[in-house]
Amino acid sequence: MIERILLIILFLIGFYGIIAKKNIIKKIFALSILNSSVVILFILEGSKIGTNAPIMEEGVKNVVDPIPQALMLTAIVIGVCITALALAIAFRLYRYTHTFDIDEIHRKLHDEPF
Amino acid sequence: MNLSDIIFAPVFLPLLGSVLAFLGKAFFKDHGAKLIEYSAVLIGLGLPWIVLFYLLPSMLSGTVIQLVIGNWLGGVGVIYRFDGLAWLVDFLGFSIAGAAWIYTLGAGPKGPGFSAVFLIQTAALAATAMTVDLFNLFVCLEVLGIASYVLIASSEKPGAFLASFSYLMVSATAMVFFLVGLLGLYRLTGSLSYEGIASGLKILPRGGGLTANVSLSLIAAAVAMRVAVMPLYGWLPDAHALAPHAISAVLSGVLIKTPLFALTRILIIIPEGIEIGRLMGYAGAATALVGVIIALAQKDTKRLLAYHSISQIGYIVSAWGAAVAAGLSTPIGLTLMTASFLHAMYHALFKGLLFLTIGTTTDLAGERDVYKLRGAATILYRGGEKFPVTLFCFLVGALAIMAIPPLNGYASKAALSYAFKDSWQASFLFAAGIGTTASFIKLSRIYWPQRKIDQAAPEAGTVPDKVHISIQISQIFLAIMCIASGIFASRISLIVKKLLSTGIIDTNRVPPNLFSIQNLEKTAITVTAGIVLFLIVSTRPGKKILSLIRNRPRNFQGLFLSFSLGMFGLALWMIYKS
Numbered sequence: 001m002i003e004r005i006l007l008i009i010l011f012l013i014g015f016y017g018i019i020a021k022k023n024i025i026k027k028i029f030a031l032s033i034l035n036s037s038v039v040i041l042f043i044l045e046g047s048k049i050g051t052n053a054p055i056m057e058e059g060v061k062n063v064v065d066p067i068p069q070a071l072m073l074t075a076i077v078i079g080v081c082i083t084a085l086a087l088a089i090a091f092r093l094y095r096y097t098h099t100f101d102i103d104e105i106h107r108k109l110h111d112e113p114f
Numbered sequence: 115m116n117l118s119d120i121i122f123a124p125v126f127l128p129l130l131g132s133v134l135a136f137l138g139k140a141f142f143k144d145h146g147a148k149l150i151e152y153s154a155v156l157i158g159l160g161l162p163w164i165v166l167f168y169l170l171p172s173m174l175s176g177t178v179i180q181l182v183i184g185n186w187l188g189g190v191g192v193i194y195r196f197d198g199l200a201w202l203v204d205f206l207g208f209s210i211a212g213a214a215w216i217y218t219l220g221a222g223p224k225g226p227g228f229s230a231v232f233l234i235q236t237a238a239l240a241a242t243a244m245t246v247d248l249f250n251l252f253v254c255l256e257v258l259g260i261a262s263y264v265l266i267a268s269s270e271k272p273g274a275f276l277a278s279f280s281y282l283m284v285s286a287t288a289m290v291f292f293l294v295g296l297l298g299l300y301r302l303t304g305s306l307s308y309e310g311i312a313s314g315l316k317i318l319p320r321g322g323g324l325t326a327n328v329s330l331s332l333i334a335a336a337v338a339m340r341v342a343v344m345p346l347y348g349w350l351p352d353a354h355a356l357a358p359h360a361i362s363a364v365l366s367g368v369l370i371k372t373p374l375f376a377l378t379r380i381l382i383i384i385p386e387g388i389e390i391g392r393l394m395g396y397a398g399a400a401t402a403l404v405g406v407i408i409a410l411a412q413k414d415t416k417r418l419l420a421y422h423s424i425s426q427i428g429y430i431v432s433a434w435g436a437a438v439a440a441g442l443s444t445p446i447g448l449t450l451m452t453a454s455f456l457h458a459m460y461h462a463l464f465k466g467l468l469f470l471t472i473g474t475t476t477d478l479a480g481e482r483d484v485y486k487l488r489g490a491a492t493i494l495y496r497g498g499e500k501f502p503v504t505l506f507c508f509l510v511g512a513l514a515i516m517a518i519p520p521l522n523g524y525a526s527k528a529a530l531s532y533a534f535k536d537s538w539q540a541s542f543l544f545a546a547g548i549g550t551t552a553s554f555i556k557l558s559r560i561y562w563p564q565r566k567i568d569q570a571a572p573e574a575g576t577v578p579d580k581v582h583i584s585i586q587i588s589q590i591f592l593a594i595m596c597i598a599s600g601i602f603a604s605r606i607s608l609i610v611k612k613l614l615s616t617g618i619i620d621t622n623r624v625p626p627n628l629f630s631i632q633n634l635e636k637t638a639i640t641v642t643a644g645i646v647l648f649l650i651v652s653t654r655p656g657k658k659i660l661s662l663i664r665n666r667p668r669n670f671q672g673l674f675l676s677f678s679l680g681m682f683g684l685a686l687w688m689i690y691k692s
Contacts, residue, residue, distance in 0.1 A: 018287055019674045023140070024279065028440045031286055038293050045301060067190075068297075073251050078256045082286050085263060096272040097381065102670050109273045 010037040023100045024093065028086045035079040037109040042075075073096055116670045117172060118179050120452055121196040123165040124204045131158025132233035152227040157211045158233040160305045161326035162240075167205055172302035173201045175613055180246075193307050194244045195379075198613030202455060203243035203375055209595070210367040211236045212464050213588040214360035217470055218355040220582025223268045223358050231268075235261035237370060242376045248296050248333070251376060252289065255309035255340065259285050260371060262361075277352035284349050284673045287338060288610050291681065292336035299330030310446065312383040320387055320692070327688040334390045336383075343394060343431050344401035345676040348668065354420035359473025360591050362416065366423035366469065367462030374434060375455070381438050388439050389691045393684060399542040402428030406549035409662035410556070410651060416481050418557055419465070421516065426461045427453035431537050433530055442614070446533075446673055452611040455534040457526035459610075460599060464514035467592040474585055475560065487560040496579050504581065505561055507589040512554045514596050515664040516644070517637060519548060522596050525603030528633050544640070551644025552651065589671020 014037055017030025046068030054066035094100060099110045131154040137151030140558050176198075181190035202442040215232060218224060232422060238258040245251050259282075277502030302316025315322045328472065339346040350370070354362050379389030412418040433454035440447035476496045481487040491505050514523035535541040599606055650656050 015287070018283060019671055020550065027283060031283065034290050036158070038290050038297075041294070042297055045297060049549070068300070074249075074253060078260075081260055082256075085260060085442065086279065086282055086286075089263070089267060089275050092275045093272070093279065096275070098161065105276060106669065109276050 004041075007037050007041050007044070010040075021070075022102055024090050024105070025087075027101055027102070028083060028090065031086065032079065032083055035075070035082075039072045042072045052081060072087055117169065117177070118167070118181055121179050121181065121244070124162045124208070125237050126239035127161050127165075127656070128158035128233040128240070130569065131155060132230040132237070135230035135233065139230070140508040145383075148467065148631040149225055151229050154226075155233070157228055157366040158676045159208060162204070164209055165367070166201065166208070169196070169201060172200050173608070175513055176612075176615070192245070192247045192250045192252075193309075196244055199375060199378070200240075200243045202238050202459070202610060202613055203372055204458050206265065206462055207236060207239040207243075207368045207372070210364055210466050211239075213466060213591050214364045214470075216584050216591075217363070217588040218358070220585035221359060228265075228268055231261050231264050235364070238248075239372050240676065242372050243374065245393050247378055248299065248306045248311065248380070249310065250306075251380075252292055252296065253512055254376075255292075255337070256289060257374060258369065259340075261676065262365060265361045266353050266357040266365075267459050269356060269362070271356050273295050273352065274356035277349070281349040281353045281672060282675060283670075284677060287674065288677060290334040290341045291332045291361060293647070295329040295332030295336070298325050298332070298480060300382055302326055302329075308380045308383055311380070315384060315386075315587060323360075323692075324689065325359050326616065327386060327692055328685050330384070330386055330390060331684040331688045332681060334377065334394070335677070335684050337373045338376045338394060338397075338684075339677055340365070341431065341486075342427060343397050344404055344424075344426055344428070345397075346680045347404040347405070348673045348676055351420040353688065354423060357593070359416075359469055359477075362420070362473070363466035364471040367466040369459045370423065370427055371430065371462070375458075377450075378434070378438065378442075378654045384686065386692065388441070389688055390684065391435045391438025391455050393433050393435070395439060395539070398433075399539040400428070400429045400432030401425065402432060402543050402546040403549070404428075406546045408551040408663055410549055410647075411660035413561065413664065415476055415484055415487070415557065418484065418553060419468055419472060421442050421461070422550065422553070423461075423465060424463065425550065426457070426515070428546070429527070429530060429543055430458045430461065432543065433457070433533060436534070436537075436547075438540065448534045448615055451614055452607055453526065453529040455610055456529050456603075456607055458597075460514070460522040463592055463599065464511045464521075467507055467511035467596060468515065470589050470592065471504050471511060471586070474504050474581060474589070475508070475689065478585045479560075480582065484560060485559060489561075489563050491561045492501065492563070494581070498579050499586075503586045504589060507593040508558070508561070510593040510596050512558055514600070516551045516554050517640065519634065519637065520597075521605060522600035523598050525607070525639065529603075529607060531636070532635075544636075547640045548643040548647055551641055554648040555644065555648045556651075673676060 011034060012036025014030045018027050021027055021030060044066040048063045050064040052060055053065045054063040054069065090100070093105055096103050096106065099105060121476055134154035135151050138154065139222050140149045142150060152348050155309050155396055171228060178195060178197040180195045182193050182195060184191055203681040218228070232607055235258060235436065236256055238261060242251065242254040244256060245254055263278045263282045266281065267275050302318060303311045305311050354366050357365060381391050402425050405421050405428055409421030409425060412421055433450045435449045437450035440450060442448060442451055475490045475494060476482045476487070477485055479490055479493045480653055482597040491502060494502060494504050510521065512522035517524045528542060534543070
């Protein structure tokens, strides 16, 4: 039970960070935290039914559910891509506005005619 | 040739093309790179057409091809299904993507890198339309998303980076919730394929109870965010307004509809899906009306079009939701679904056309403000268009979205109102139609002649950019499609119906007459009311109200607030209904 409570706290920290932090780099951190909390949740739920690593060879018994682990490998890769892209965009935003503050960026870019 | 060998072609050919384009970028320069890029695009966007036409006869006879990738067992592998729905979405995707890519030859962005990302996006579209596996849907949506964040930012405008960032953050967060919902369903049923989930939920007491309901609403809310239904639309206007014009056309033509039709696959086989469809349909009707009110208030030309995309997606979602609620195997459900897809397709054509023509015009004029830009027809003439192609194409698009016969917008809106009969949604859509007319009268004012002659004319020496031939080709192509699909609307609607029914229902009944006196009368009323509404909002108090709507506070946090509220509302609705 305690693991789940910790995971919920981690999840909420991530969600709070995305919404409440003004700094866009911190927002990206928070997105990573949010993503990780769900990854850990999947691994935790998958591990409930067994104890051993799911390597399908003779003699290996009582393995955990391999599907959540396989899914999470994909999800982690996607998460890395998104983080990288978000950081690249943040860099460009900084070059245009010289700030990481989201409200400041909004103000500076909205004054600009487009 | 075996049919099941080629159904992956619409996914793999664009992927192959994007690999080629990247290789060309890495190993060749100038002419070589360009040659490879063009052949890559020909492979990625051209060859799938052959496959699609080859598959059409068997799709019309109701064939459904279901395959597991890599010949795994059905319970483990990823299942893809190619049927009429997938064919229709592919058709839509490849026609708009092709036209948009040709447009970029003249207007930019250019280069093998851009083409490669564009092809990846097209491949993801085709994959999203085919998948019947929940985790694969997640992957497809993420690939689609990542490609579109890059493409939005590729206009190199500072605002586009901010729009792309906001879209990225809110949609990545939504996809995390999607994963949580997926875990809930996997825990309940031990399966990830739609059929496995549906049969698993059927055996469980009370269909899985609270967990199933909440999981489904998390998934549906994440997809609805991509579709930009009220109240989850906040990311769309900036993203669509600031993206390159060709990308705007693809985004609002295809990208916001594909997730919706992909969601259909799971909702129609799960009993709880009916309620999700019903609520989303209600939200869609509200979206149609609210979207058009905000659109009427805009002063940026492309932002006005972007809000119209929201409004038109409202039309589509309202019919789609009612269709899911009625069930696709009932005649009424099928009629609604046909009308919904027909409008999705026609909207893609005319909205794509509008984005391209307005883009051409505003680029040439260097001004995007509806209230300031005047005499655009002259500017286009000066830009080298001796025959006013762009103006003519804009008029086709504008008349189509205003639902003037015989253009395609008229046909699909008539089909929608026929499908809705006298329900309350019909009156919402009718009111939205009035707003559409008014706001397009407002938009077309940019082509009216200037009052003070040549006040803002460029000085001699600063020759404006020429309108590239490829721009004209893609515009003319879309305009012809708009006109042709309007004239042959009843035949097309029969084909769409046949493809969607997958042979379950007899679809050979005679379709309703679109050009009945009653429909024409309704159009006349809409246009008259639209003109009156336009005159009202042109007065001083009207303008004040519009500027209040336009300048309502919008910020980054609002996106997340509305997403959380929407998701919470959907979950509450599901719990209440079960």
